[in-house]
């Protein structure tokens with residue numbers, strides 16, 4: 598079974614409080630999501646491979662490590678996943694970015710794929726699927742399935758907030774996937790919203806409430 602990692606660093610918990618607050622305006626919401634994504638990027642890259650290099654310090658040669666290049670791909674689920682891309686690129690600037698467009702049908706809650714564009718070498722990269730919300734898990738599962746169908750094998754999922762139902766759905770459909778969260782909430786409501794959650798992530802990021 599893939600790991601479930603809740604990144605509960607005090608700075609993340611602090612910022613999540615303001616992200617959840619309905620009185621946080623669009624500009625601050627966007628900045629906070631960006632900052633939490635950066636902090637989570639630190640955690641999700643904890644086990645990326647390193648290679649040795651020698652550098653000359655002013656007094657000697659030191660055998661050091663660098664992250665082996667060109668190995669990460671970020672796959673935001675449109676729209677709301679876009680809000681976490683820049684924050685991650687601050688720590689992983691060499692990552693390439695692919696996009697998967699999925700929208701939940703508000704009645705059935707089923708995701709509909711309307712767009713996909715991946716880096717040409719996606720199958721060789723560790724792909725991090727990014728979406729602020731893991732609610733029923735339908736969108737994340739569809740995105741992961743789409744990547745697997747195209748031959749991608751190394752995949753992680755990173756979300757801000759999940760409902761237990763969404764975690765369970767991903768673990769059942771894709772038991773090989775590690776899931777990284779900033780918070781695990783209580784439940785879903787009858788409209789598929791995470792409780793207490795933060796509301797509609799896409800609307801709050803892009804001011805379309």
Ligand code: PRP
Nearest residue numbers: 675676677700701732733734735736799
């Ligand atoms: C939201 C969210 C996830 C999805 C989660 O997107 O960003 O993609 O719902 O729900 P699920 O786990 O039940 O699938 P939405 O469909 O509202 O699209 P948007 O990002 O364009 O607002």
Ligand code: URA
Nearest residue numbers: 732790791796797798
């Ligand atoms: N999508 C959101 O944006 N918020 C939720 O609570 C659930 C799905």
